[in-house]
Amino acid sequence: MTDYQVIWRGPVLSSSTGYGNASREYAAALHRQGVDVKVETHSRGIPAATHDGRRPGLIRKLIGKPYASNKPKLLIYHSPDWTIDMGREKRRFDKIILMTAWETAHIPRNKLPVLNRYDAICVPSSQNVKAMVSSGVTVPVYLAPHGADTSRYRPDNRKISLRGMEDRFVFVSVFDFLHRKNPELLLRAYWEEFTAADRTALVIKTYSPRHKKSGEWIRRTVLDFKKKLGISGNTAPLVLLTHVLEDEQMKGLYTLGNAFVLPTRGEAVGLPYMEALASGVPVIATCWGGQMDFLHGGNSFLVRCRLQNPAIGIRSREALSPFYRSLFLNQDQLWAEPDLQDLKRQMRMAYEKPELSREKGVQGREDMMLHTWDRGGIALKHAIERLRRP
Helix, strand or coil: CCCCEEEEEECCCCCCCHHHHHHHHHHHHHHHCCCEEEEEECCCCCCCCCCCCCCHHHHHHHHHCCCCCCCCEEEEEECCCCCCCHHHHHHHCCEEEEECCCCCCCCCHHHHHHHCCCCEEEECCHHHHHHHHHHCCCCCEEECCCCCCCCCCCCCCCCCCCCCCCCCEEEEEEEECCHHHCHHHHHHHHHHHCECCCCEEEEEEEECCCCCCHHHHHHHHHHHHHHHCCCCCCECCEEEECCCCCHHHHHHHHHHCCEEEECCCCCCCCHHHHHHHHCCCCEEEECCCHHHHCCCCCCEEEECEEEECHHHHHCCCCCCCCCCHHHHCCCCCCEEEECHHHHHHHHHHHHHCHHHHHHHHHHHHHHHCCCCHHHHHHHHHHHHHHHHCC
């Protein structure tokens, strides 16, 4: 056990978010590396939940663990909300590390004074390291990558049962119904490229964190968008899943797919890409963002893109879910705008070359076997110990 104690303050009881899942996995990985970990829970900036997901025994044990009285203590604050009472926390802890993520090419200038009060910052992708350093973060920035849960997401998971999917090439997509995830481009590409004559289907698992009746609102929004595009007649099947799926159903949703598709504008990591690849399913993805740490031509169909200010798309008439605009409207912000025609081309290629899709899926599974959470835990422990050196 280490001669210091890490207080991990994160949304470990949130089961519905990537932040919640990552918080549990990082804390558990540090524990496996022999770090003395004590967990404090918080839900600031994260939808609250009441259980601890996939690691109930260990996380509850770490929550109940006492604070060390005879060791230096370091706080790791895991949150998208970067503001804490720094004066109070510095009286309690020897070092304070922010574990966070960001989705554009630059950090807003008004956030730099907040970030530079930490002793160090850990981020999950090289894209995030570059964004932090190039934007003017002056404290040490360390890479501690996310991992793939290859024991949970497996190619042999039983497929979810959905009527009408037999003998079809199924595109699967999983995302929050947000502008950053680019639902309008995915829908438009699918409707324009495929008709009922193609043996395809698109299954989207989504929800809107801004609407209590998210399923009803999403369905209405999608239907209105189709009418706005002037698309009618014999289109290829689209299935919208807006309800909560049980764990077995979620795992089976990935294996139902012949390809996973998400033309996102910006990701710090892109956990659904990792979950699809771990399930042996190739991905069709934007070729910019944190996902490029593990995506390549051997496991993916990569979609060309250009970088532009988020305000352009958010203010577009086609924007389906332009929320959180205050986060991304700074003039110095950039993120990806994937090319519509290239997205259609990559989807068509995946469909017409199923053997190539299968080969990319096999390679993706092999790649994810190396992208473990222990790898992230080792990197995080090394960052902590570099920071502690005199």
